[in-house]
Each structure stands twice: as C-alpha cells, then as structure tokens.
Amino acid sequence: MIGLGGLYVVAGLFFVAIAVLSARDATNPKRWKNTVFWGLFAVSFLFGSYLPDVLNGLVVLAMVLTAGVSGLGRGEPATSGPEERRASAARLGNKLFWPALAIPLTALTGTFLFKRPELAGLVDPKQATLVSLILGVFVALAIAMPMLHARPMVPMQEGRRLLDTVGWAAILPQMLAALGAVFAAGGVGTAIGKLASASLPAGSQLAAVAAYTIGMALFTMIMGNAFAAFPVMTAGIGLPLIVHRFGGNPAIMGAVGMLSGFCGTLMTPMAANFNIVPAALLELSDRHGVIKAQVPTALLLLLTNTVLMYVLVFRS
Amino acid sequence: MLSLIGIAVVVLGFMARMNPLLVVTAAALVTGLAGGMGPVEVVATFGKAFQENRYVSVVWVVLPVIGLLERAGLQERAKTLIGAIHAATAGRLLLLYFVFRQITAALGLTSLGGHAQMVRPLIAPMAEAAAESHHGPLPEEARQTVRAHAAAVDNIALFFGEDIFIAIASILLIKGFLAQNGILVEPLQLSVWAIPTAICALLIHGTQMMLFDRRLARMIAEGKR
Numbered sequence: 001m002i003g004l005g006g007l008y009v010v011a012g013l014f015f016v017a018i019a020v021l022s023a024r025d026a027t028n029p030k031r032w033k034n035t036v037f038w039g040l041f042a043v044s045f046l047f048g049s050y051l052p053d054v055l056n057g058l059v060v061l062a063m064v065l066t067a068g069v070s071g072l073g074r075g076e077p078a079t080s081g082p083e084e085r086r087a088s089a090a091r092l093g094n095k096l097f098w099p100a101l102a103i104p105l106t107a108l109t110g111t112f113l114f115k116r117p118e119l120a121g122l123v124d125p126k127q128a129t130l131v132s133l134i135l136g137v138f139v140a141l142a143i144a145m146p147m148l149h150a151r152p153m154v155p156m157q158e159g160r161r162l163l164d165t166v167g168w169a170a171i172l173p174q175m176l177a178a179l180g181a182v183f184a185a186g187g188v189g190t191a192i193g194k195l196a197s198a199s200l201p202a203g204s205q206l207a208a209v210a211a212y213t214i215g216m217a218l219f220t221m222i223m224g225n226a227f228a229a230f231p232v233m234t235a236g237i238g239l240p241l242i243v244h245r246f247g248g249n250p251a252i253m254g255a256v257g258m259l260s261g262f263c264g265t266l267m268t269p270m271a272a273n274f275n276i277v278p279a280a281l282l283e284l285s286d287r288h289g290v291i292k293a294q295v296p297t298a299l300l301l302l303l304t305n306t307v308l309m310y311v312l313v314f315r316s
Numbered sequence: 317m318l319s320l321i322g323i324a325v326v327v328l329g330f331m332a333r334m335n336p337l338l339v340v341t342a343a344a345l346v347t348g349l350a351g352g353m354g355p356v357e358v359v360a361t362f363g364k365a366f367q368e369n370r371y372v373s374v375v376w377v378v379l380p381v382i383g384l385l386e387r388a389g390l391q392e393r394a395k396t397l398i399g400a401i402h403a404a405t406a407g408r409l410l411l412l413y414f415v416f417r418q419i420t421a422a423l424g425l426t427s428l429g430g431h432a433q434m435v436r437p438l439i440a441p442m443a444e445a446a447a448e449s450h451h452g453p454l455p456e457e458a459r460q461t462v463r464a465h466a467a468a469v470d471n472i473a474l475f476f477g478e479d480i481f482i483a484i485a486s487i488l489l490i491k492g493f494l495a496q497n498g499i500l501v502e503p504l505q506l507s508v509w510a511i512p513t514a515i516c517a518l519l520i521h522g523t524q525m526m527l528f529d530r531r532l533a534r535m536i537a538e539g540k541r
Binding site for chain 1: 319320322323326327330333335336337338340341343344347348350351353356358359360361362363364365366367368369370371372373374375376377378379380381382383384385386387388389390391392393394396397425427428429430431432433434435436437438440460461463464465466467468470471472475476479485486487489490491493494497499501505506507508509510512513516517520521524
C-alpha cells in the first residue's frame with residue numbers, strides 16, 4: 001500500500017538529487033552549504049522514521065545552523081533565455097498547458113478513486129490527496145518529457161533553480177508545525193486559555209462575541225494555525241460565555257469562530273506555507289508582501305464575522 | 317505561565333526580522349526548557365515533531381515539472397493567451413480566479429489551486445500580462461503588487477470556500493471538539509453557517525479586485541512622476 005512512507009522515499013531521493021547537483025554547481029558561491037542543507041533534509045526524509053528522536057533533533061539543528069547563519073546560496077543552472085522561451089511557447093502553443101493541468105486533475109481524480117472501497121488496498125485512504133498530487137507530478141512528467149525531448153537531468157536542474165529561489169523558507173512550514181507540537185507539549189495552549197478566561201469580559205453579549213472572534217484571530221496569528229487556536233479559545237471563552245451563559249447556538253459559534261481564526265491566518269508570518277513561501281516562490285522583494293495584500297480583507301472579514309456571530313448566534 | 321516565553325521569542329524575533337528558522341528553533345528550545353524538560357529531551361521532542369510533520373514538505377516534489385514547463389515557455393504562453401483578450405484586466409482576472417477557487421473549494425476540490433502548481437506558473441503571469449496589455453510595461457513595484465495579490469486571492473478564496481464542504485478538516489475538528497464537550501452537531505449544520513462569511517468574503521475581496529485596476533494605474537502614474 002502506498003502511503004506516507006512511499007512519498008518520503010520519493011521526496012528523499014529528490015533532495016538527494018538537489019544536494020548532488022548543488023555540490024557540482026560552481027556558479028553558487030555557497031554551494032557546500034546548499035549541499036549540506038538539502039543533504040540533511042534528504043537524510044530526514046529517507047531515515048527519519050528509523051533514527052532515534054535525538055538524532056532527528058540534531059539533524060534539524062544542523063540544518064537551522066547551516067541556513068540560519070548567513071543563509072543559503074543560489075545556483076544558476078543553465079536554463080532557457082527569454083527569447084528561447086517565447087519561441088518555444090509560440091511553437092508548442094496550448095499543448096504546454098496539458099502537463100500543467102495534469103497535476104491538479106490527477107490529484108482530483110486520485111483523491112476520489114483511492115477512497116473507493118475496491119481500491120482501498122492500493123493507497124492509504126488517509127493520504128489519498130497527497131499521494132494523488134505526487135502521482136500527478138509523474139503523469140505531468142510523462143507527458144512533458146517526450147513532448148519537450150528533455151533529458152532526465154533537465155527537470156531536476158529546473159527543480160533546483162526553483163527550490164533555490166525559495167531557499168531555506170522551504171522548510172519553514174514544517175518547522176512551524178513542529179513548533180506547534182512543542183508548544184502543545186509545553187502547555188502553551190492551557191496557559192493562554194487560563195489567561196483568556198481570567199480576563200473574561202463580564203456582562204454584554206457583544207463583548208463576549210468580540211473577545212472570542214478577536215481572540216481566535218490573535219491566537220491564530222501567534223500559532224500560525226487556526227486549528228491550534230480553536231480548542232483553546234473555544235474552551236476558554238466560546239463555551240463558557242457564548243454557549244453556557246448567554247445560550248448561544250454552538251454550531252454557529254464554532255463555524256464563525258473558526259472562520260475568524262482564518263482571518264488571523266491571513267495576517268501572520270507564522271502561517272508560512274500560505275504567506276512566506278508564496279512570497280519566495282513569486283520572487284517578491286518584501287517577505288511580507290503577500291500578508292500586506294491580505295490585511296485589509298482580513299480585518300474587514302474579522303469585523304464581518306464578529307457582527308455576523310453577534311446577530312445570528314443568539315437568535316436560532 | 318513560564319511556557320509563554322516561547323511566544324515572546326517568536327513575536328520579538330519576527331518583529332526584529334531575524335532569520336525565522338533561528339527564531340522558531342529558539343522558541344521551541346526555550347518553551348521546552350521552561351516547561352521543565354532537560355536539554356536532550358527538548359532536542360528529542362523537537363526532532364520527533366519535525367520528523368512527524370514531514371508530509372508538509374512533500375509538496376516540493378512538484379518543482380521539477382513546473383520548472384521544466386517554465387523552461388519551455390509556459391509563463392510566456394499563459395501571457396500570450398491573456399494578452400490577446402482585451403477585456404481581461406488584472407483585477408477582473410483575479411476576481412474570476414477568486415470565484416473559481418472559492419466554488420471549487422466549497423465542493424471539496426481544494427487541490428485545484430496552490431502557489432507552486434497554479435499561482436507561479438499560470439495565475440501570476442496571466443495577471444501580469446493582463447495588467448501590461450492595459451498599462452504598458454510594469455514598473456517593478458506594480459509588478460510585485462500584482463504578484464502578491466495573485467497569491468492573496470488563492471489564499472482568501474480557499475479559506476472562505478473550503479468550510480462550506482462538509483468533509484473538510486476544520487469542520488471535522490469543530491464537530492469533534494464540540495462532541496468532546498457533550499454537544500452534538502452535524503457537519504451540515506456547521507458548513508451552512510460558513511456560507512454567510514463566504515458571501516461577505518466574495519463581496520469584500522471582489523470589490524477590492526474591481527478597484528484594483530484603478531489602484532494599479534494610480535501606482536504607475538505616481539511612479540512616473
């Protein structure tokens with residue numbers, strides 16, 4: 001059965017290739033740092049499940065020190081110039097879109113197919129989406145490579161070109177997920193919950209609703225993830241005040257409360273995969289450029305959610 | 317309360333614009349130590365958590381095929397396609413993608429999007445081309461703004477669309493948490509109440525996208541002066 005284990009081998013081999021190609025790239029002044037960084041990431045993918053926790057921790061620390069002090073370098077693998085690209089685009093026309101669209105289409109089809117009982121033994125149903133996405137990559141390569149007469153190393157070099165533009169930010173989402181787990185183990189959620197219920201606004205329904213929605217957004221900004229904030233804020237403010245004291249509808253509170261948290265997700269660098277990684281992928285000079293584009297909508301929606309919850313939660 | 321030191325480290329570190337990898341690692345170590353763990357135990361806890369969250373980084377495997385297609389002129393083709401449609405402006409194109417992304421997410425089709433697979437190779441170049449066909453070659457600041465908004469549309473439409481689908485992770489989390497506290501709700505009851513916010517998100521961000529072309533024109537005019 002294909003599950004996370006299989007995906008980790010694929011990803012591990014990808015990062016091995018990145019490390020080797022980085023080592024051989026003399027255009028990158030920091031090529032050995034890149035080699036060490038991606039090599040260690042490959043080790044984590046290939047052997048992480050078998051290593052003792054302390055060793056896994058040391059691998060992370062080594063990666064952080066390699067990239068965190070004075071950063072990684074950027075290689076310049078040979079790629080096509082603007083003229084070549086225009087000519088190639090004119091020659092191939094809309095055929096170029098097929099491999100690109102094959103990725104989401106395979107991801108979509110696979111997600112549905114692999115959850116069917118007759119195919120359940122093939123792919124771990126819990127990982128159907130991720131497995132299908134990676135399958136989509138192979139389908140896209142199978143279409144694109146013959147179409148472009150590309151040699152096997154070409155996609156790896158192009159992958160390295162893009163990965164180098166993202167740089168160390170590529171592991172930030174995973175680091176933050178790990179930090180969330182350490183926060184949980186260290187009792188951060190409980191402490192925040194106590195703090196929230198100690199400073200509970202007495203009295204009005206509006207104050208309770210506002211404390212809950214704004215609290216969800218703020219705590220989500222700290223944790224980078226509304227899922228981590230929801231249980232803490234709902235146990236600290238939502239249930240005791242909105243539901244138990246004022247008799248609000250728990251379904252409306254939960255639904256709109258979670259969406260208030262999402263407003264926080266739009267405004268924090270801690271939600272790296274949504275905010276920091278795309279800024280790197282799109283080569284923005286401002287690391288917080290995507291967040292800045294989102295803040296007006298996020299604030300207006302937080303206000304909207306507060307009003308919506310106040311109007312709806314006590315009526316039905 | 318000592319465990320909250322980690323949060324202070326994160327907030328200060330990000331505000332000082334230090335390298336986020338160092339900030340996150342420092343916050344994890346401090347939180348563990350403040351929570352009474354020994355140094356070895358902290359490193360082990362962090363290593364275990366990092367290892368268990370590897371699935372987050374698997375998505376980078378899409379980069380080789382995206383890079384290969386870029387090398388063959390995918391972005392240029394996307395630009396040509398949009399540049400030929402005169403009615404296409406950056407604001408309208410991003411609004412169209414917003415609606416598409418929100419509706420598909422509401423149907424549970426959240427994989428029809430994403431920054432590496434859709435925004436960088438297709439949506440951002442298309443929005444840039446639409447802007448260029450109306451405003452001429454874009455100054456760097458305007459180009460960056462268009463790109464940032466392409467990423468923002470993908471996020472906002474996803475966040476405020478997906479909760480309408482009853483089997484999405486956040487709906488199941490809400491249901492599970494309420495059930496632990498003795499309150500039983502059906503996923504449908506929850507997802508229905510995601511609809512008002514979804515409509516407001518469309519109205520609020522849609523309005524901004526309708527005004528986006530004018531904002532871009534102003535930004536370009538100010539840049540020339």
